[in-house]
Amino acid sequence: MDLPGVGPRLRERLKEHYGDEEKALQAVRDGDLLGLCSTLSERQALQLVQYARALKFRVSPDEFLATDEAVRIYSLLISRLAGFAHTEYARLKIGTLFPSSSQELIEENRLAASRSLEVARRMEGLGIEEQLRSIRPLRERSASRVRERAVAASNAEDFQRLKSRGLDRFIDLHLAESPQELLALARSYSVVSLVGGGMVDVEEVERAESLEDWYLVPEAVLGFYRENMETLAAAVEAASKLQAAGVEDFRGWEDFFDRISRLGDKSDIEAERLSRLAARLEGCVDQAASTANEELKRRIENSSLTLDGTDLLQVMSRGDGIRELFEIRMKGIYQEVLKEAKERAREELDLKGAEEVWLDEIFSSAVSYPLELDRGALRSFEQELRSRQEERGLKAKRELARGLADERNRAETLVHILMEFDYSYALGSFTLKEGLSFPEIASETGLCFQGARNLSLEQPEKVSYCLGGGPGEPPEMVALLSGVNSGGKTTLLDLISQIVILAQMGLPVPADSCRMGLFEQLYYFSKSRGTLSAGAFETAMRKFAVVENEKRKLVLADELESITEPGASARIIACMLDELNRRGSAAVFVSHLAEDVRRFSETPVRVDGIEAEGLDENNCLVVCRSPRYNYLAKSTPELILDRLVRTTKGQEKEFYSRLLGKFR
Ligand SMILES: Nc1ncnc2c1ncn2[C@@H]1O[C@H](COP(=O)(O)OP(=O)(O)OP(=O)(O)O)[C@@H](O)[C@H]1O
Structure with missing residues (x-):
């Protein structure tokens, strides 16, 4: 298998699962995530599919994101995007997207993303989410015996x-x-x-x-469908919504949908009735007998028996005939009560036609107290009901199984269509709900955006920024970013990464407008946590040296100066910026040493600034989040002093005023 990352063990497992090597390779090329995940770990499957795509477009999936920080921003974006998916499949497929410098790959993804936006618009308000959430890969479990x-x-x-x-x-x-x-x-x-x-x-x-x-054995056919009932029922419902929205065409699927819907029916109404009847029979009959016995007792207790001479002679001549005599006299009462009992049982059980005859068998007509039931007849009636129920159920099952026997592929296809739909719907919803727009991909280098919003902020203020000159913007490709503390410098570097990564994945970006050339690599160096030891400093320098390649790249760095003492840092940063400038790369370096760096640099390095415009009525800093070009931003101490002047009185206020004067 000619895929990087596929070692001999993995190859064997894939071959075993797919039957032969060519089939396995095709599955990887097709991005058969469900199939691959049943053999490999999720990470392996994702990597393989990425490799296959990268191979097709002659890029490397790991090349673009050149530092850990760049990978971190990419992962955040993927999780955010995956948050719009409802199925595991769509979440997995989103994980196979990666940024690259391949124009063809980007173009292909852009096409899919713009189609998905159309899909999301059409689906608005249709409420398909609940159904999508119920869709899982179809399972195969052997039918129960x-x-x-x-x-x-x-x-x-x-x-x-x-x-x-x-x-x-x-x-x-x-x-x-x-x-x-x-x-x-x-x-x-x-x-x-x-x-x-x-x-x-x-x-x-x-x-x-x-x-x-x-x-x-219709159960053997139906077992598969019943096992996957929840998914299939949700899929049928979702399909009708897609049809209604004109997103998919399911004409010709009606019979299949109808059969799937019938799977949920409890066989049929008559079989249901027979089953309920069999279950309730004994209880109902017992209840009727017990009511009848109470009635008999009451009526017999309240009755009296007068024997005349003939009766006495008859009893005496027949010896023990007194019981028969009582029975003859009580027969009327007994028959009335028995009739009532049967009537009650008949109504309660809602018996139909010939079923009533069974009551005559179950309720014995021989006069006795307490009234006795023929348990044998009761069992036979139950047995008959169960057989009839089985027959009815069997007929319905056979009918359904006949229609579904050759429809497994269709079921698989339906679920696959809906999972693919969910992937597309997630892309579209991401674009729609986050208010994203497609960037213009230019042939020249540079990056320019207006009205951009960092996706990690809850209430982002819009930011505009340019490297390499847009209409009316400065032409430099390399800039130093100065600014007040907490002014939004790091947030801006994150935002630039978000825009560039999304754009080079072929996805829309969080900006009102954006124009950019494609980069081959993104380097993002995050802020160091303090001065580094000699060893760590050497490691850091080695890391920075990788910018020394011929690739078209964007380099973002956050306060690199903290790795060593300020004087040395300014020289290192100036040198790095010069190298990048000479190679025509784009770079934004956040630094508080902007003036020093510019002094040491030999190429045109622009200094931009995020400035605090002043204090608001609550004496909080008001920051203009978009950097001002060619402007070294004011430092915060000045503004803090201003705040102290405004919020204190007397001698203290005078002291702060004198201090503030030193800045002006
Ligand atoms: N564009 C923005 N819209 C809204 N809030 C923002 C924006 N940019 C920054 N902020 C807010 O300001 C906070 C500080 O931002 P950030 O850490 O980027 O500043 P910084 O200039 O890098 O600070 P430091 O100088 O301390 O490194 C953020 O956590 C966020 O709450």
Whole structure:
């Protein structure tokens, strides 16, 4: 496999997963993130896809971001963008975007990003987010075994054929060569489907109308869909919203969508009724019997029995006939109560047609107290209900499974379309909600933006800045940035990085307008935490020396002077800026030593300043966040003294006024 970063072990794993090397390579080229992530770690998969893209456009994915700080800003941007995605797939795919100097790659991404903006506009207010969040990669778990039914083959040949198809993984498979064997099976299962002819009919056994899975074990077909029910139902709902917005065309998918929607139905209404009836039967009948017994007790207690002479003679002549006599006399009451009990049970259970006959079997008509139920009849009725329910359910399942048997690819395609949509929707939403605009990519070098907003700030003030001259702007490519403490110098360097990284990923940038030439590398050196030891200083110098290459680059550096003593720092910075200037690179160096640096530098280095315009009514610093060109910004002490003059009284105020005078 001709991909950098693919070692022999990784190659083996990929080959194993995809079958052969060419297929594996194609998957990497296609950016098959889902497939790759099932074999590799997320990082490996992302890197591979990046490498494949980089290879196609003859760039290196690691080349542009030349320092850790540049990588940090890139990672922040990727997380921010990924925050707009709803599926793991889109989040992963966003992670494969990287900045480069390839005009073709940038152009391709820009095209996708502008299409995605159109998509996001069309989807506004349609509320598809909830559905997208439910979409996961489709899972394959083996269907659970069917226990209540079986398949019987009437000859060894059919039996072997079904077995070699692996049917016995889902359902019991038997060889039944005689009616006796078949009958025995019929007694053990609620439905037995018979495959193969030549058998006398056994009433309890159905002859299989098809030998396909959807008929013999519809559960094996439906298992996949039921396992992925949540994703598929959400996908169908999302698809109809995309159709409504005119973003995707799902004409011809109607039957498939309909079947997926029916997966959620509880088989059918009649099967549902039968299932509920079977579950409630015993409880209802018991309740009716107990009410009837109370009624019997009450009515018998309140009744009296008068025996006349004939009755007495009859009892005496028959010996123990008194019980029969009572039964004859009470028969009227008993029948009334029994009728009421059956009526109550019938209403309660909502029995239909011939089902009512079962009540006559369950409620014994023999006069007795307490009233007795025929439990055997009750069980038989339950059994019948369950069989009928199974039959109904089976019919519905077969119908559904028949329609879905060959639709797996379609399900996969649907989920893939929606995941790709989510990626595009995330790009579009990022552009729309962050108010981004596409920069103009110029053939000449330089960077110029107006009304730019740092994406990390909650309430950013807009900033404009230029290197290399825009209309009416100074032409220098290299600038020193001076300014008040907390004026926004670091924030501006971050903002420049954000703009350049996004632009070179082919994405829109957080600025009202922007024009720039493409850079080959971005160096961003963040502020050092203090004077470095000799060893660390040497390491830092080695790091800075990498700017000594022929690449077109942008170098941003934040207060490099803190690495060593001020005099030496100014010389080092001046020297670095001269080198960059001579090579036509662009650079912004934040420094409090601007005047010294300019003194030491041999090439035209511009000094810009972020200045505090003064104090507001609350004596807080008012800062103009856009640097002023060719201007060394005032230092903060002057403004702090001004604040002290304004906020104190008497001698103290006079002291501060005298001090302030020294600055003017
Ligand atoms: N464009 C801006 N819009 C709104 N707030 C800003 C902007 N730039 C800077 N700030 C605010 O000012 C704070 C200080 O900014 P930053 O750290 O960039 O200043 P600095 O000039 O680099 O400071 P220091 O001189 O101490 O290094 C930021 O945390 C932010 O709250």
